[in-house]
Amino acid sequence: MNIRDFCRTHFKHFNAAALVDASEGYLRHLEGGGKMLVTLAGAMSTAELGISLAEMIRQGKVHAICCTGANLEEDLFNLVAHEFYERVPNYRDLTPKDEQGLLERHMNRVTDTCIPEMEAMRRIETAVLEEWVAADQAGQRYFPHEFFYRVLRGGKLRDRYQIDPKNSWLLAACEKNLPMWVPGWEDSTLGNMYAGHCISGDVKNVHTVRTGIEYMTTLAQWYTETAPRTSVGFFQIGGGIAGDFPICVVPMLHQDLQRTGVPLWGYFCQISDSTTSYGSYSGAVPNEKITWGKLGVDTPKYIVESDASIVAPLIFAYVLDT
Structure with missing residues (x-):
């Protein structure tokens, strides 16, 4: 039984049913162009969403x-330093001294996963700093x-990949030159x-x-050019600025620029464990x-109140029918 058939068979009620409804709505949105x-x-990214998101891209x-x-950045950290990551399955039992021990080993904890500072963060800093300084000296801005x-395109990190590159969503986005x-x-x-390199003077x-x-x-330019030609959906994982920033582009276009002919978002789904x-x-x-x-009143709207690290891969697999 594939994922789509499994979900249709077993996910009949509550958040499970909402997952199926949101997935079907996602499919209808794509099928409608x-x-x-x-x-x-x-x-x-540290939850390795790239395993499913990269294929969607x-x-x-x-x-x-x-x-x-x-x-x-954390998708790139994982790409080059995955073998140095450490999982802490008993993270709920850690004492302040345990946490201090992780700090002293330069292991930055994200719930049950520790990101290694030297192998991940500093390695990427070195590669990106070269680009910052080169652009700064050339008077370019990106x-x-x-x-x-x-x-990624320069190939500086290619021989340091520690996961299958097909599981990096940022690499997939780069290859597609995805708007971001x-x-x-x-x-x-x-x-x-x-900020530190600006303060120290490395970047002028x-x-x-x-x-x-x-x-x-x-974003306003992209949405203005895209939405009148094809409906644009909004699939939100979590809350905060990642969701609030882009969804505000529509009222900004309507209310501040008076572009009343720009369509509203054509689909909306949010996965969050933040209850109403x-x-x-x-x-x-x-x-x-x-x-x-x-x-709008008629915009298809879905909310799945659950752990996004479980729900998002299931919805992506449902859409991909894998």
Whole structure:
């Protein structure tokens, strides 16, 4: 029994049924000629979402990505340092002294997984710093993801890959030259490192890395050009800035630029373990987005309140019918 048949047979109610409904809606959106933007919050790259997301990108089931700076870099960390990662299955039992021991070994913990600073973070810093400095000296400016694309295309890291390259979603996105937005990139390990290199003078122009408002202007251009031709769906994993930043482009276009002819998002699904609650963006039901001019009354809307590291691979496998 393949994943699609398994889910249809066993996932009949509650969040399981919502997973099937969202998957079927995703398929209908694609079959109708629509495109899909996927947003990545949380630690999905360290959760190795690339194993399923990369294939979605390669098969044309994902057409754009908005992610946190952490997800952007952590897929690359995993690509070059996977063999040095350590899993801590008993992470709930760690004492403060246990955590101090991990710090002293330069092992940065993300729930049950430790990212090795020297083999992952510093190795990538060295490769990206070369690109930052070269661009700075040439008076050129690129977005964070474009610097990563340049590192990958330059082949500097190719002999250091420690996983099958087909399981890297960033590498798949690079090969497709996928449109990408990384709001709040400064709040990431590489963002902190960049600030340090600007302070130390290695990079003279802090604006060598483009961020923030410039990302929104390129998103506005992409959406304005794309949405009138083909419906654009919104598949949100987690909450926070990765989801809030891109979904706001529609009301911005309508209300601030008076481009009333631009369509609303044509599909919406959010996977989150943040239960519906008052005052919580991540816990807001999709209908609330109608009042903000993000979704319409008839927009297909789904919410799966569960662990995204379980749900997202299942939905992607469902869409791929693997």
